[in-house]
Amino acid sequence: VQLQASGGGLVQVGGSLRLSCAASGRTVSTSVVGWFRQAPGKAREFVAAIRLATGSTAIPESMSGRFFVSRGKSENMVYLEMNSLKPEDTAVYYCAASEDGIISRSPVRYTSWGQGTLVTVSS
Numbered sequence: 001v002q003l004q005a006s007g008g009g010l011v012q013v014g015g016s017l018r019l020s021c022a023a024s025g026r027t028v029s030t031s032v033v034g035w036f037r038q039a040p041g042k043a044r045e046f047v048a049a050i051r052l053a054t055g056s057t058a059i060p061e062s063m064s065g066r067f068f069v070s071r072g073k074s075e076n077m078v079y080l081e082m083n084s085l086k087p088e089d090t091a092v093y094y095c096a097a098s099e100d101g102i103i104s105r106s107p108v109r110y111t112s113w114g115q116g117t118l119v120t121v122s123s
Contacts, residue, residue: 001025001112003033005095008117011085019080019117021095032098033078034110035069037091037119046105047093048080058103085121092116 007019023030034049048059048069057069068081078095096110104110 001027001030001097003095003097003112003114005093005114005117008093008119010120010122013086013121013123015085015121016081016083017085017119019082019093019095019119021078021080021114023076023078023097027076030075030097030099030112031101032103032110033071034096034098034104034107035078035080035093036096036107037089037093038116039088039091042091044094044107045091046107049103049105050078051101051103052078053101056103058105060105082119085119087121087123090119090121092118 002025004022035047036044038044050057050069052075066084070079094116095114097112098110
């Protein structure tokens with residue numbers, strides 16, 4: 001499966017962005033889509049994940065209430081809505097796909113990755 005993340009950009013503190021993840025190829029095998037982010041000099045960090053069949057989601061407590069993950073009417077699309085953005089949210093955001101049906105916060109469980117989209121939050 002191939003993934004394409006888009007929607008990043010420059011936003012002011014307190015603003016909002018919606019990132020999109022488009023899946024193509026052998027999407028029938030994709031069961032979970034996750035979002036991760038990586039800031040310069042830091043490890044890749046789990047942001048959100050959604051199980052496509054059920055819509056079940058997982059978001060870290062530190063982002064809960066600000067970040068929301070959803071699927072489109074087509075299961076080929078997954079969205080990450082980010083609100084009340086802070087400078088520390090600045091990072092490259094990646095979407096990734098897993099075939100094992102388990103919502104995991106570990107990037108090693110995800111076998112396909114998109115190229116990432118840069119989000120910059122300016123103060």
